[in-house]
Amino acid sequence: MEPGLRKSRRDFLNYLLGFGFIGWLISVLYPVIKYIIPPKLPEAKIKSVKLGKVDDFKPGTGTIFKFGNKPGLLLRLENGEFRAFSAVCTHLDCIVQYREDMKAIWCACHNGKYDLNGRNISGPPPRPLEQFRVIIRGDEIYVTKEA
Amino acid sequence: MAKLGEKLFNWFDERYNIRGFIEFMSHKSVPQHRHSIWYYFGGVSLFLFIIQVLTGILLLLYYRVGEDSSYESVQFIVSKVKFGWLIRSIHSWSANLMILAVFIHMFSVYFTKAYRKPRELTWVTGFLLLVLALTFGFSGYLLPWNELAFFATKVGTDIIGSIPWIGKDLLKIIRGGEDVTGATLARFFGLHVAILPGIFTVILFFHLLFIQIQGMSEPPEWEKLPPERRKYIPFFPNFLLRDLLLWLIILNILAVLAVFFPWELGKKADPFAPAPAGIKPEWYFLFMYQTLKLLPPKVLFLEGEFFGVLMFTVAGILWLLVPFWDVKTKNGYRNRLINLIGLFVLIYMLTMTILGYVLS
Numbered sequence: 185m186e187p188g189l190r191k192s193r194r195d196f197l198n199y200l201l202g203f204g205f206i207g208w209l210i211s212v213l214y215p216v217i218k219y220i221i222p223p224k225l226p227e228a229k230i231k232s233v234k235l236g237k238v239d240d241f242k243p244g245t246g247t248i249f250k251f252g253n254k255p256g257l258l259l260r261l262e263n264g265e266f267r268a269f270s271a272v273c274t275h276l277d278c279i280v281q282y283r284e285d286m287k288a289i290w291c292a293c294h295n296g297k298y299d300l301n302g303r304n305i306s307g308p309p310p311r312p313l314e315q316f317r318v319i320i321r322g323d324e325i326y327v328t329k330e331a
Numbered sequence: 332m333a334k335l336g337e338k339l340f341n342w343f344d345e346r347y348n349i350r351g352f353i354e355f356m357s358h359k360s361v362p363q364h365r366h367s368i369w370y371y372f373g374g375v376s377l378f379l380f381i382i383q384v385l386t387g388i389l390l391l392l393y394y395r396v397g398e399d400s401s402y403e404s405v406q407f408i409v410s411k412v413k414f415g416w417l418i419r420s421i422h423s424w425s426a427n428l429m430i431l432a433v434f435i436h437m438f439s440v441y442f443t444k445a446y447r448k449p450r451e452l453t454w455v456t457g458f459l460l461l462v463l464a465l466t467f468g469f470s471g472y473l474l475p476w477n478e479l480a481f482f483a484t485k486v487g488t489d490i491i492g493s494i495p496w497i498g499k500d501l502l503k504i505i506r507g508g509e510d511v512t513g514a515t516l517a518r519f520f521g522l523h524v525a526i527l528p529g530i531f532t533v534i535l536f537f538h539l540l541f542i543q544i545q546g547m548s549e550p551p552e553w554e555k556l557p558p559e560r561r562k563y564i565p566f567f568p569n570f571l572l573r574d575l576l577l578w579l580i581i582l583n584i585l586a587v588l589a590v591f592f593p594w595e596l597g598k599k600a601d602p603f604a605p606a607p608a609g610i611k612p613e614w615y616f617l618f619m620y621q622t623l624k625l626l627p628p629k630v631l632f633l634e635g636e637f638f639g640v641l642m643f644t645v646a647g648i649l650w651l652l653v654p655f656w657d658v659k660t661k662n663g664y665r666n667r668l669i670n671l672i673g674l675f676v677l678i679y680m681l682t683m684t685i686l687g688y689v690l691s
Contacts, residue, residue: 220504221500221503221504222503222504222507222508222514225508248603248604248605249603250603253510254510255602255603271605276485276486276489276490276636277485277486277489278482278485278486278606278610279482279602279603279604279605279606280605280606281605281606291606292482292605292606292607292608292609292610293482293486293606293610294486294623294624295624308624308626308628308635309628310628310629310634310635
């Protein structure tokens with residue numbers, strides 16, 4: 185057999201082995217990678233929650249509440265008005281709190297501040313807090329995401 | 332009795348050539364000069380790692396991973412189990428001292444230029460061990476499932492989410508879901524007690540093997556000295572005995588720290604409570620934390636966090652590759668640039684760490 189032909193046959197076998205190896209690698213890695221990505225859990229889409237009676241919240245305070253599996257922050261301003269926001273800091277996922285001494289919403293992790301409209305006013309937060317709508321029916325407070 | 336010992340020795344020697352190994356070890360020597368003190372920090376790091384493994388195994392007897400059991404089981408260890416407080420405290424203190432020893436070891440190797448040819452791979456494996464040690468620290472920090480750990484993990488992992496394109500998916504893989512939950516705890520536990528120890532042990536084996544093969548690095552200025560002016564001490568028993576004495580001292584320091592400054596457990600993590608005031612990461616992450624805090628939200632077109640992480644990654648890779656770009660100068664080994672870079676890195680890390688403590 186000609187040496188050139190022999191060489192090309194060897195090359196062919198090498199390619200075949202090489203591709204076979206890559207195929208084997210993919211068939212091993214694919215299920216492993218798919219396995220480590222956590223599956224999506226079906227979760228009930230919560231659109232509104234009942235938080236309690238108006239009198240439960242004193243003016244000039246902030247309270248963390250559960251909104252599905254995320255924390256929310258209910259403010260009662262000095263004038264008695266209610267406001268609700270997502271309590272998740274837009275910077276790095278910490279949970280914010282109302283600071284009476286600052287009259288602001290504050291994040292302890294990196295000293296980020298939001299005003300009482302949820303607007304980021306100082307520190308690292310890049311965006312305002314997501315605002316929710318507060319509905320008062322009778323003397324019960326509801327917080328909803330719907331516009 | 333002596334006969335039996337000899338027989339046993341011969342039995343092994345016949346099969347595994349023990350005499351050859353003893354012969355090799357007896358010729359091993361350690362250079363003796365004014366910078367010799369730095370040779371001991373590798374050994375100290377190793378000793379503290381061994382303590383970590385032993386106390387870690389003991390903690391595993393009672394620790395139960397889970398949102399409803401992690402905190403409770405650590406509380407059980409420190410309040411009900413006899414000497415549980417001691418084991419846990421030693422594990423925490425030893426972890427911190429180990430990171431400190433590793434940093435001292437790394438900078439001493441850097442400034443004495445012990446990473447140069449032919450020891451490039453000892454440096455590379457050492458750097459990988461440092462990264463793994465930091466990952467050990469980060470993953471272990473979450474395991475008691477207390478308030479501080481919960482928020483530190485939220486912040487630390489959320490930074491990963493700022494990486495463009497793959498960040499969000501990566502975040503889900505690391506957290507085991509969208510948020511820091513029991514799923515994150517389970518992942519970090521697996522990482523801390525199985526994956527990391529496995530990888531660490533293999534790399535540590537090579538790190539030590541390279542040192543055994545090549546011996547201790549000699550300072551560059553020794554090359555100009557005549558052989559008779561270079562002093563050595565035998566590794567066995569002289570160096571090893573000094574090593575053991577130092578290990579004993581370290582063990583005493585550990586015991587004093589663990590007894591008089593027991594590691595606090597804090598409050599249980601509550602995913603629906605605001606982050607506590609004065610929250611900070613562990614001291615060895617403080618310089619990065621402080622840098623990220625000082626960066627504006629946007630740098631050029633990148634998010635501030637991502638820019639910071641990118642800079643630290645690039646700096647880390649350059650640091651890892653030091654042996655390959657630190658070239659000899661014309662008149663021999665003196666490359667002042669390397670010293671200046673090292674000094675800058677050291678001062679930067681120290682300043683940022685101090686700032687992190689001082690500034691609220």
